[in-house]
Amino acid sequence: MDEFELIDRLVRLFDESGASLPDGVLVVPNGDDAAVVRPSSGLSTLTTDALVDGVHFALDLCSLQDAGFRSIAVNLSDLAAMGATPTGLLVSLILPPSLADCDVLEIGRGIACASARFDVPVIGGNITRTSGPTVISITACGDQRGPCGPRSGARIGDGLWVSGHPGDGAIGLRLLQSHPLIAERFPRLVSAWRRPQPRLDLIPLFHRGLVDAAIDISDGLLADLGHICKASGILAAVDKGAIPVSQDAIQAARMAGIPDLDRLVLTGGDDYQLLIAAPPSSEPFMIDAGLARIGTFEPGAGVEIVESGVRNRFVGNRGWLHRQDRDS
Amino acid sequence: MDEFELIDRLVRLFDESGASLPDGVLVVPNGDDAAVVRPSSGLSTLTTDALVDGVHFALDLCSLQDAGFRSIAVNLSDLAAMGATPTGLLVSLILPPSLADCDVLEIGRGIACASARFDVPVIGGNITRTSGPTVISITACGDQRGPCGPRSGARIGDGLWVSGHPGDGAIGLRLLQSHPLIAERFPRLVSAWRRPQPRLDLIPLFHRGLVDAAIDISDGLLADLGHICKASGILAAVDKGAIPVSQDAIQAARMAGIPDLDRLVLTGGDDYQLLIAAPPSSEPFMIDAGLARIGTFEPGAGVEIVESGVRNRFVGNRGWLHRQDRDS
Numbered sequence: 001m002d003e004f005e006l007i008d009r010l011v012r013l014f015d016e017s018g019a020s021l022p023d024g025v026l027v028v029p030n031g032d033d034a035a036v037v038r039p040s041s042g043l044s045t046l047t048t049d050a051l052v053d054g055v056h057f058a059l060d061l062c063s064l065q066d067a068g069f070r071s072i073a074v075n076l077s078d079l080a081a082m083g084a085t086p087t088g089l090l091v092s093l094i095l096p097p098s099l100a101d102c103d104v105l106e107i108g109r110g111i112a113c114a115s116a117r118f119d120v121p122v123i124g125g126n127i128t129r130t131s132g133p134t135v136i137s138i139t140a141c142g143d144q145r146g147p148c149g150p151r152s153g154a155r156i157g158d159g160l161w162v163s164g165h166p167g168d169g170a171i172g173l174r175l176l177q178s179h180p181l182i183a184e185r186f187p188r189l190v191s192a193w194r195r196p197q198p199r200l201d202l203i204p205l206f207h208r209g210l211v212d213a214a215i216d217i218s219d220g221l222l223a224d225l226g227h228i229c230k231a232s233g234i235l236a237a238v239d240k241g242a243i244p245v246s247q248d249a250i251q252a253a254r255m256a257g258i259p260d261l262d263r264l265v266l267t268g269g270d271d272y273q274l275l276i277a278a279p280p281s282s283e284p285f286m287i288d289a290g291l292a293r294i295g296t297f298e299p300g301a302g303v304e305i306v307e308s309g310v311r312n313r314f315v316g317n318r319g320w321l322h323r324q325d326r327d328s
Numbered sequence: 329m330d331e332f333e334l335i336d337r338l339v340r341l342f343d344e345s346g347a348s349l350p351d352g353v354l355v356v357p358n359g360d361d362a363a364v365v366r367p368s369s370g371l372s373t374l375t376t377d378a379l380v381d382g383v384h385f386a387l388d389l390c391s392l393q394d395a396g397f398r399s400i401a402v403n404l405s406d407l408a409a410m411g412a413t414p415t416g417l418l419v420s421l422i423l424p425p426s427l428a429d430c431d432v433l434e435i436g437r438g439i440a441c442a443s444a445r446f447d448v449p450v451i452g453g454n455i456t457r458t459s460g461p462t463v464i465s466i467t468a469c470g471d472q473r474g475p476c477g478p479r480s481g482a483r484i485g486d487g488l489w490v491s492g493h494p495g496d497g498a499i500g501l502r503l504l505q506s507h508p509l510i511a512e513r514f515p516r517l518v519s520a521w522r523r524p525q526p527r528l529d530l531i532p533l534f535h536r537g538l539v540d541a542a543i544d545i546s547d548g549l550l551a552d553l554g555h556i557c558k559a560s561g562i563l564a565a566v567d568k569g570a571i572p573v574s575q576d577a578i579q580a581a582r583m584a585g586i587p588d589l590d591r592l593v594l595t596g597g598d599d600y601q602l603l604i605a606a607p608p609s610s611e612p613f614m615i616d617a618g619l620a621r622i623g624t625f626e627p628g629a630g631v632e633i634v635e636s637g638v639r640n641r642f643v644g645n646r647g648w649l650h651r652q653d654r655d656s
Contacts, residue, residue, distance in 0.1 A: 034375035034410045036472050044372035046451065047362035048418040048467055052458045082362045090376040092465055094422070123374065130380045132460015137420055139376055139467040144364050 001101055003127060009101075010108045014091075014122035017112040035123035037087045039143035045084035049075050050137035061176045064103055066194040067136060068110025069117075074218060075140035076118055077198035077272040081216045083149055083206025084142030086118060091125035094135035107136065118200060146207035151231035153213035154277035160236055160295035161286045163199050163273045165246035166221045167261065168192035170268025171253065179256040186252045196272040205289060210282040215275050220267035222314045225275055226303050232277075235300030240266075240307040242294045266305070329429055331455060337429075338436040342419075342450035345440035363451035365415045367471035373412035377403050378465040389504045392431055394522040395464060396438025397445075402546060403468035404446055405526035405600040409544045411477055411534025412470030414446060419453035422463035435464065446528060474535035479559035481541035482605035488564055488623035489614045491527050491601040493574035494549045495589065496520035498596025499581065507584040514580045524600040533617060538610040543603050548595035550642045553603055554631050560605075563628030568594075568635040570622045594633070594642075 001009070037044065051057055051074070057067040072089060079086050091111060095104060104127075115122055120140070172193035175183035183190050198216075205211050213232060215224045222238070229236050245265055253261040277297055278286055286293070295306075303314040329337070365372065379385055379402070385395040400417060407414050419439060423432060432455075443450055448468070500521035503511035511518050526544075533539050541560060543552045550566070557564050573593055581589040605625055606614055614621070623634075631642040 034373050034406050034412065034470070034476075036371050036373045036410070036412075036476060038371050042370045043364050043366050044469065045362050045364045046374075046416065046418055046467065046469055048420050048452065048465075049454055050420050050422055050456045050465065052422065052456055052460075055456065055458060078362050082364075084362065084364075088374065090374055090467060092376050092378050094378055094380065094463055094465070096460075124376065126377055128378050128380055128383065128463075130383060130461055130463065132380075132424075132463070133458055135422055135456075135458065135460070135463060135465075137376075137378065137422070137463075137465045139374065139418060141372065141374055141469075142362070148362075148364060 006101055006104060007127060009105060013105070013108045013112045014115060017116040019115040019119050019121040035088060037123065037141055039087055041143050041145040043144035045079060045082050045142035045144045045148070046139065047075055047078040048137065048139040049078065050135055053134040061173070062194045064106035065110035065113065068107040069114040069195050071136040071138050072111055072114035072118070073196045073198050073272060075138045076120065076200060077196065077216045077218065079140050079142040080199045080203060081214050081274055082142065082144070083146055083203050083211065083214070084144045085203055086120040086140055086200065087143050088123035088141045089115065089120055090139040091122055092137040093125070093127045094130055094137065095127065096132060096134060097129050099134060118198065147209055147211070149206055149211040149214035149276070151213055151215060151228050154228050154232035154234050154297050155212055155279065156234060156297055156299055158212050158277040158279055158297040159283060159286070159293050160238065160297060161276045161278055161291040162221065162243065162294050163202060163291050164271070165244055165249065166217060166271050166273060167249050167265035167268055168246055169196060169270035169272070170264040171249045171258070173270055174258060174264065175252060175256060182252060182256045186248050189248050189252055193270055198272050199274050202274055202289060205285060208285070210285050211276050211278055213277040217271045217273055217275050218269055220269040221275065222266050222303055226314065228275070228277060229301065229303055233301065235298045235302055235304065236295055237298055237304050237306055238295040240305050242292060244292045334429055334432060335455060337433060341433065341436045341440045342443060345444040347443040347447050347449040363416060365451065365469055367415055369471050369473040371472035373407060373410050373470035373472045373476070374467065375403055375406040376465065376467040377406065378463050381462040390522045392434035393438035393441065396435040397442040397523050399464040399466050400439055400442035400446070401524045401526050401600060403466045404448065404528060405524065405544045405546065407468050407470040408527045408531060409542050409602055410470065410472070411474055411531050411539065411542070412472045413531055414448040414468055414528065415471050416451035416469045417443065417448055418467040419450055420465040421453070421455045422458055422465065423455065424460065424462060425457050427462060446526065475537055475539070477534055477539040477542035477604070479541055479543060479556050482556050482560035482562050482625050483540055483607065484562060484625055484627055486540050486605040486607055486625040487611060487614070487621050488566065488625060489604040489606055489619040490549065490571065490622050491530060491619050492599070493572055493577065494545060494599050494601060495577050495593035495596055496574055497524060497598035497600070498592040499577045499586070501598055502586060502592065503580060503584060510580060510584045514576050517576050517580055521598055526600050527602050530602055530617060533613060536613070538613050539604050539606055541605040545599045545601055545603050546597055548597040549603065550594050550631050554642065556603070556605060557629065557631055561629065563626045564623055564631050565626055566623040566631065566633050568633050570620060572620045
C-alpha cells in the first residue's frame with residue numbers, strides 16, 4: 001500500500017482504540033495539518049521523547065507492539081511527573097524502507113493499545129522514511145489542572161518519596177538480555193520493561209497541592225534525584241535500606257546470579273515510577289497513595305546515600321559512588 | 329562535552345534567541361520534563377513534522393543552520409494553515425554519533441534564529457543518539473484564537489486563493505541540485521527552499537472568519553488542493569494561467585534550461601505558501617492580503633486544471649495529468 005493508505009490504516013486503528021475525548025476535547029478530525037485540544041484548565045502541558053530501535057527497544061527483546069506501547073507510556077510518564085492529565089498524542093514514525101507495512105501496523109497496534117489503556121487519543125502525526133533505524137517520536141499533551149511540581153520545587157525538610165519498586169524495569173531488561181529462561185518466570189519484571197505503566201494515578205496528589213517537586217526515574221533513581229537537587233539547590237540524603245525492592249527482583253537476581261542488584265535499583269533506569277519531594281504535612285497522603293519514604297532534603301548540594309550510618313556521595317551513573325570525604 | 333552539557337549549551341542558545349513569551353505565557357523553565365503553555369483562547373493547536381538528512385535537507389545543498397531554521401519554518405507553516413498563533417516549540421534531535429557537538433550547535437543556532445525571527449520560544453525537547461541519519465523532529469504548539477479553516481470546510485462557490493509564488497521553493501532546490509552557478513544569481517529562490525517563511529502574517533484572515541478551508545502547499549499545489557477536495561467532498565477547477573509564477577522563477581528556468589517549470593509550479597512542493605478556500609464575500613480581503621485567485625470550487629470531486637478552455641484532471645504527482653474524458 002502507498003503511504004497515504006498506510007496512514008489511513010493507522011488512523012483507523014487509533015480512532016477505533018476507544019480512547020475517549022474527555023474535557024480536553026479534540027476539535028479537528030485526524031488528517032488535518034494540526035489538531036486542537038481544549039484543556040479544561042486553559043493550560044497545555046507538552047512533552048516529547050523518541051524511542052530508537054537498538055537504543056531504547058530491540059526487536060529481539062520485545063515485539064513491535066511492545067515498542068509502540070512503550071513509546072506512549074514513557075511520554076505519559078513525563079506528564080504524570082508534571083501532574084498533568086493527558087489530553088492527546090502526536091505520533092511521528094521515522095521508518096527504514098525495509099520495514100514492511102504489516103510491521104508498521106504492529107507498532108500502530110501497540111500505540112492504539114496504550115491509547116486505549118490510558119484513555120488518551122492519538123490526534124495527529126506523520127510518517128517519514130529514512131535509511132536509519134526505526135524511530136518512534138511521540139509528543140504528549142496534557143491538561144495542567146493543578147500545580148506541576150517543578151524540579152526546582154524541593155525544600156529543606158521535605159521528605160523524599162518513591163512509588164512502586166525501583167529496579168523492576170532494569171532487572172526485567174537484564175533478564176531478557178542474559179537470562180531468557182528465568183525471564184519467563186517473572187512476567188511482572190519483564191512487563192515493567194516492555195509495557196511500563198505511567199503513574200497517572202498519582203496526579204491527584206499534585207491537584208491537592210501535596211507535591212513540591214517530582215520527576216520520573218527513567219534515567220535511574222539517583223541520576224533523576226540529582227536533577228531535582230541541582231534545580232532546587234539542595235541536598236538529598238537517601239536511606240538506602242528504605243528503598244522498596246520487589247520480592248520478584250530479589251528472587252530473580254538470586255536465581256540468575258545477578259551480582260549488582262543494588263546498582264540496578266539505584267541507577268538502572270527504565271523505571272516509570274515517580275520520585276516526589278513533599279512537605280511533612282503531605283506524609284499521610286503519600287503513605288495512603290502507597291509511596292515509600294526513602295530520604296530527606298537537607299541544606300547542601302547533590303545526592304548522598306546513607307547505609308548503616310555511613311554516607312556515600314553519588315557522583316554519576318558511571319563512577320557512581322565514592323566514600324564521602326567531609327574535608328574535601 | 330557530555331550530553332547534559334550539550335543540552336545546556338542548546339538551551340542557552342534558545343533562551344538567548346530573544347523570542348518572547350507573549351500571551352501564551354507560563355512556561356516551566358527549560359530543563360523540566362515538560363513545558364506548560366497558556367493559550368489565551370484556551371485552545372492549543374498541535375502539529376509535528378520531522379526533517380531527515382538526505383530526504384528533507386542535504387548538507388551539500390544547505391548549511392546545518394539552514395536545516396535547523398527550515399525544521400521550525402515547516403512546522404510553523406502548518407500552524408499558519410490552521411490560523412493558529414505559535415506559542416511554543418519542542419525540539420527532538422535524533423543524531424548519529426558521528427555528528428560533532430559543534431555541528432549540533434549549528435543546528436541549534438538555526439533553530440534559535442527561526443525562534444527569534446518568528447518570535448516563538450523553544451520550550452522543551454530531547455536528544456537521542458542513533459546509527460541513522462540526522463533527524464530534526466519538531467512539535468509546534470499554537471493558540472487557536474479563531475476558526476481553523478479545516479480541510480473539510482470548502483464550499484461550492486468558494487474561490488480558490490494562493491499566497492506568494494508557487495514553484496519558488498522547488499525551482500530553488502532544482503537550481504541548487506543541478507545549476508549551482510545560476511543558483512547564486514537567484515538568492516530569493518534559494519532562500520525559498522533553504523529558509524522558507526511561513527505565512528503567519530495571514531493568520532488574521534482566519535480570525536476575521538474569512539477562510540473556509542486552508543492548507544499549505546508543501547506537498548505541491550495540486551496534491552494539497554486534492555486533500556481539501558477529498559475532505560470537503562468537492563471539485564476544484566484551477567485556472568492555470570492565473571497562478572502567479574515569479575519573474576525570478578521564469579528567468580531562472582530560462583537561464584538553466586529547466587523544461588518543466590509548469591510541473592514544478594503545480595506539483596513541486598517545498599513551498600510554504602497557503603492555499604485558501606474563501607466565500608465570495610471574502611474576496612476584497614484576500615486581494616488586500618496579496619493573495620491571487622486561481623480557481624473555483626464546484627460540485628464534483630477531485631482537481632481539474634483549466635488551460636485555454638481545456639480541462640485536464642489531476643491524477644497524482646507521478647502520472648500527474650490526463651485529458652479529461654467526460655464519458656469515463
